[in-house]
Amino acid sequence: xxxxxxxxxxxxxxxxxxxxxxxxxxxxxxxxxxxxxxxxxxxxxxxxxxxxxxxxxxxxxxxxxxxxxxxxxxxxxxxxxxxxxxxxxxxxxxxxxxxxxxxxxxxxxxxxxxxxxxxxxxxxxxxxxxxxxxxxxxxxxxxxxxxxxxxxxxxxxxxxxxxxxxxxxxxxxxxxxxxxxxxxxxxxxxxxxxxxxxxxxxxxxxxxxxxxxxxxxxxxxxxxxxxxxxxxxxxxxxxxxxxxxxxxxxxxxxxxxxxxxxxxxxxxxxxxxxxxxxxxxxxxxxxxxxxxxxxxxxxxxxxxxxxxxxxxxxxxxxxxxxxxxxxxxxxxxxxxxxxxxxxxxxxxxxxxxxxxxxxxxxxxxxxxxxxxxxxxxxxxxxxxxxxxxxxxxxxxxxxxxxxxxxxxxxxxxxxxxxxxxxxxxxxxxxxxxxxxxxxxxxxxxxxxxxxxxxxxxxxxxxxxxxxxxxxxxxxxxxxxxxxxxxxxxxxxxxxxxxxxxxxxxx
RNA sequence: CGGGGCGUAGCUUAGCUUGGUAGAGCGCCUGGUUUGGGACCAGGAGGUCGGAGGUUCGAAUCCUCUCGCCCCGACCA
Numbered sequence: 001x002x003x004x005x006x007x008x009x010x011x012x013x014x015x016x017x018x019x020x021x022x023x024x025x026x027x028x029x030x031x032x033x034x035x036x037x038x039x040x041x042x043x044x045x046x047x048x049x050x051x052x053x054x055x056x057x058x059x060x061x062x063x064x065x066x067x068x069x070x071x072x073x074x075x076x077x078x079x080x081x082x083x084x085x086x087x088x089x090x091x092x093x094x095x096x097x098x099x100x101x102x103x104x105x106x107x108x109x110x111x112x113x114x115x116x117x118x119x120x121x122x123x124x125x126x127x128x129x130x131x132x133x134x135x136x137x138x139x140x141x142x143x144x145x146x147x148x149x150x151x152x153x154x155x156x157x158x159x160x161x162x163x164x165x166x167x168x169x170x171x172x173x174x175x176x177x178x179x180x181x182x183x184x185x186x187x188x189x190x191x192x193x194x195x196x197x198x199x200x201x202x203x204x205x206x207x208x209x210x211x212x213x214x215x216x217x218x219x220x221x222x223x224x225x226x227x228x229x230x231x232x233x234x235x236x237x238x239x240x241x242x243x244x245x246x247x248x249x250x251x252x253x254x255x256x257x258x259x260x261x262x263x264x265x266x267x268x269x270x271x272x273x274x275x276x277x278x279x280x281x282x283x284x285x286x287x288x289x290x291x292x293x294x295x296x297x298x299x300x301x302x303x304x305x306x307x308x309x310x311x312x313x314x315x316x317x318x319x320x321x322x323x324x325x326x327x328x329x330x331x332x333x334x335x336x337x338x339x340x341x342x343x344x345x346x347x348x349x350x351x352x353x354x355x356x357x358x359x360x361x362x363x364x365x366x367x368x369x370x371x372x373x374x375x376x377x378x379x380x381x382x383x384x385x386x387x388x389x390x391x392x393x394x395x396x397x398x399x400x401x402x403x404x405x406x407x408x409x410x411x412x413x414x415x416x417x418x419x420x421x422x423x424x425x426x427x428x429x430x431x432x433x434x435x436x437x438x439x440x441x442x443x444x445x446x447x448x449x450x451x452x453x454x455x456x457x458x459x460x461x462x463x464x465x466x467x468x469x470x471x472x473x474x475x476x477x478x479x480x481x482x483x484x485x486x487x488x489x490x491x492x493x494x495x496x497x498x499x500x501x502x503x504x505x506x
Numbered sequence: 507c508g509g510g511g512c513g514u515a516g517c518u519u520a521g522c523u524u525g526g527u528a529g530a531g532c533g534c535c536u537g538g539u540u541u542g543g544g545a546c547c548a549g550g551a552g553g554u555c556g557g558a559g560g561u562u563c564g565a566a567u568c569c570u571c572u573c574g575c576c577c578c579g580a581c582c583a
Contacts, residue, residue, distance in 0.1 A: 153583090158580075165582065277583050352544060354543055379542075506583090
């Protein structure tokens with residue numbers, strides 16, 4: 001190669017963000033588009049991220065009193081029809097199973113055996129879980145029901161993008177039923193807080209929390225709350241949602257109980273979920289022009305050790321040293337799990353291996369070679385620093401300092417992400433400025449622009465729709481405010497209770 | 507589903523306008539020299555040019571149909 005690349009990836013983030021995103025996914029070997037339209041193959045390195053997310057979230061769900069269960073993948077068509085707004089919201093993106101057999105015809109297999117009632121591949125499970133709850137609930141003593149399901153769902157999206165929007169994706173969906181409205185609302189908020197905490201403390205993703213506007217509400221919900229993040233192209237991404245469903249679904253499904261007073265009442269339900277979209281969020285939040293950056297607390301591999309063995313005579317000694325270091329690191333606990341150590345003894349050049357691990361986003365890379373052996377040192381490099389910055393440290397000291405360094409990287413990522421969001425969040429009080437904020441200089445090939453605009457709004461869906469049409473900007477959330485600042489709507493001049501968050505979004 | 511673009515080796519692609527039976531770079535394999543930051547030399551494997559049909563002595567190239575992908579809209583976690 002005549003000229004070394006400055007960065008591992010091309011294009012860089014600021015040149016072509018969507019393409020850069022694809023490149024990160026590919027360079028880190030996270031996933032690939034499958035032969036099935038809109039569906040992805042999640043490869044081991046990507047799935048490891050999901051497994052960690054599952055592990056942590058599952059623990060948090062259990063700690064808040066939830067248990068796991070599993071419901072059918074297929075939902076009878078008639079179930080979906082039960083809740084009017086729900087049908088409306090999902091009808092256009094359903095995969096439908098209409099046959100149950102294949103027959104050979106002219107050497108080709110053709111569907112046969114028409115089902116008496118078509119089955120919808122679940123786009124979400126409110127209706128089928130609601131039907132189960134209706135069977136299970138008789139008395140107020142049967143409540144609350146606090147269940148979660150880890151599953152896949154299918155939504156036949158028009159324009160898929162790996163991890164961000166795929167026809168099939170993995171998620172968890174919590175479904176709870178309660179005796180009172182207050183209790184259900186409390187549950188909705190509690191799980192929103194779980195998501196917020198998880199995003200911040202594990203993914204190093206700072207999120208805004210708030211309520212969705214009517215236009216962005218989950219089909220069939222009374223209220224939808226969300227965690228909303230700003231990724232590096234300054235667009236918003238909904239990273240998780242928690243819905244207060246009121247009695248809409250319990251009425252549709254017939255979840256009724258006899259109350260303490262002996263009266264027949266409908267239960268109050270909630271649902272909440274996060275999906276593999278979190279992986280996409282993570283990628284767009286932290287990765288750089290050299291590839292993925294995995295926050296230590298969500299990493300399964302925290303450290304990669306690369307033995308440098310230029311001479312045959314010192315190879316055995318180097319390998320022994322790296323093995324020893326690996327096992328002493330694996331014995332250390334980092335926020336509840338053993339430190340994950342990858343030992344890369346493949347017969348490849350050190351540079352190639354290093355770049356590979358950089359692209360995969362491993363937080364810490366350690367090299368040990370013959371010279372280190374003599375001096376009792378190791379070369380340590382961090383993923384949150386430049387690819388060539390390495391520090392020689394005493395090998396014996398590594399086990400004692402590693403957790404601290406991982407924590408430091410984690411904090412640094414969160415801090416950087418938070419600052420980025422703050423830099424690109426603005427209070428806007430004139431329509432002119434609002435439009436300018438969301439209009440790229442270059443119409444042909446829009447540069448990264450905009451961000452979060454905090455602006456007043458009269459609360460009407462019409463205004464929101466109009467802004468969406470004109471600028472592709474929507475209300476991401478109506479933030480929770482202790483002391484909301486009243487003002488006048490930017491678009492109509494009408495009174496506004498508080499500022500809301502506007503942005504372009506994924 | 508509307509508008510635009512594109513399908514050639516694992517990836518990026520040249521060739522197509524003017525038909526003559528496919529070439530490169532990267533990656534991969536083997537051997538050697540290397541190895542403390544994306545190595546070098548030599549050799550090698552890999553393509554029924556998305557698919558079907560047509561025109562022609564002859565099609566990656568021209569025509570028809572079809573499938574798929576990408577971008578822009580509408581829809582969305």
